[in-house]
Amino acid sequence: MIFIKTIANTLKVFMLFTGFTILFYYAIMWVNLEYQEMRRYDEPEGAALKVTNMVSAERENWMNRLFFFYVNGE
Secondary structure (H helix, E strand, O other), X not given: OHHHHHHHXXXXXXXXXXXXXXXXXXXXXXXXXXXXXXXXXOOOOOOOOOOOOOOOOXXXXXXXXXXXXXXXXX
């Protein structure tokens, strides 16, 4: 009797795990399909602002460059 209950509980856990795995797989596939249709590289519309600032190239000596390397790990 205990053996049958153990097998029944094991099958319940296996079925739940399999069911949730399949559900998760199809949810991920649906999200992927939704974002695949998005065109990410279009020009922005509306009141978009450019966030980069071009800085003029300064001539740096090797000491400043070495210090920058040690501080930032570049």
